[in-house]
Amino acid sequence: MQVRKGDQGLLRDHNRGLIVNLLRAVGPSSRADIARRTGLAPSALTRLVRELIREGLVVETGKRPSHGGRRATLIAFNPNFATTIGIKVEADRLLGARVDLEGRIEAREESSLPAPPSPSGVLERIIRLVDALQRGKTLGVGICISGSVDPLRGVDLYSPILGWRNVALQPPLEVKLGISVRVENDVNALTLAEHWYGAGRAFRNFVCLTVGEGIGAGVVINGELYRGTFGGAGEVGHITIDPDGPRCRCGERGCLEVFASDRFLAAEAGRLGFPDIPSLEKAARASVDGAQGAFARMGRYLGIGAKNLVNLLNPEAIVLGGERMESVDLFLPAFEDEVRNHSFPEAAKELKIIPAALGEDGFLIGAATLVSSEFFRLPTERIGT
Ligand SMILES: [Zn+2]
Incomplete structure (x- = not known):
């Protein structure tokens, strides 16, 4: 990576992401393992790991068994650092789940929808479902829905099962909930879940x-x-x-x-x-x-x-x-x-x-992954703290 003056913050974010994603991929590792695999200088690594531990993104998980000499402390990604909420909008009900950062469902809620489901009625129920599921730090809410969805604007373009056209979901929900909201077609969400965890x-x-x-x-x-x-x-x-x-x-x-x-x-x-x-x-x-x-x-x-x-x-x-x-x-x-x-x-x-591999749960896990995949992709500090 070319580092220009002023890019130090970006580099630091990049290195933090490198450490977190390495630990997610390979599991508990010693500082020496991380340094070897990331190529980070030991002093920089020590500083970044200390920071990540303080924030709760990584944790010390004990010592590696050794035959003589000092036993190395192992560091692991903390999947309970935060959770995301996944919601699936069906024709007559909402399904919701709180999902940890390793794609495991911690809790579920369900809410029935009136027929026909009006956008304002559904938005209101989504907010109630999120309230019921939220515990501790929540990175955001992912919503999946069948039909044509514009994920960039968070707009349901056309959903035959709901009879909706051009319903904006993301902007009003972000205002009401105060956390990031992502909207995606249901099969795309399922595919994302199978890609990350299945x-x-x-x-x-x-x-x-x-x-x-x-x-x-x-x-x-x-x-x-x-x-x-x-x-x-x-x-x-x-x-x-x-x-x-x-x-x-x-x-x-x-x-x-x-x-x-x-x-x-x-x-x-x-x-x-x-x-x-x-x-x-x-x-x-x-x-x-x-x-x-x-x-x-x-x-x-x-x-x-x-x-x-x-x-x-x-x-x-x-x-x-x-x-x-x-x-x-x-x-x-x-x-x-x-x-x-x-x-x-x-x-x-x-x-x-x-x-x-994930069956019907894949929709909820995938909806949640819309949010967590962004979290792991972007510099962790900007979103995580
Ligand atoms: Zn056709």
Whole structure:
């Protein structure tokens, strides 16, 4: 790093971040370990560690066992330094959680929403939920919501489940709560959670594909969530499979969602004489031909969508999530066959296909991570103290 006169403060912030992020990554370490790994001079390191301990961001955790000589004191990142609050806005309820700085949920709250949920009513309930969850130092509140979200301005651009267009969430909430607020699309939040704490930890390039009522995707490129121009990236449910196919809820025809979401399975269930998806699923598990075929077709179409992503992005992995994962065994073989055997061979060869690790909690953890990921990215002092 080039250091000009006047950049000393910036350098110090950078070095503090270096120490904190190293400890988060490798766990308890001695001062000598930290100096070796960061390249910081021992005197500077001692000073910065003392400062971080005083602020509570790192703690001394005891001594390393030794065979003779002085035992080194170990220093660790303190995940209880502060918490963040994650909120998921659903059609008829709010889910909230207080999350520590290692992505663990400490407490949960829930609040039902009136129908239809008005923006002012939802804002009011969010504030009450945050009040109920807040304990000690809170870095901020992350909110995830389905539909199109502009995360830079914190505006819900279009949310079909709520019937909202252009609802500003971040500005009024920051004024009322007095802490930072971030807003993001729900699948992007889930992807962030899987990237930081779940199945995507090992990858710098992956796609988190969710399947259920709709089909969504979050894309991580070079270790960063790819959001597109205004946050609209990842609408994989609406890539066209058949331009003359059935009408999709988005108004277009033959979108992937028409062929691979729960709506497809519900239609298949009806066509085959089953009352609903669970009965179709039960029949498929009992090896009823038609029922198995329905899941195989759904898996194949989902695979066609994923194959297009693989050819476009060449990811290391596809992380599969969403409510329909409860039937994953029924659609995975056809999905894998399509992705592995029909993507460009070089792209498919090393590709990993793995289930998401955090389940439904991923939405809340991801919403909270919108805030904590910024905390760890920026110089820690500016936000942390
Ligand atoms: Zn569509």
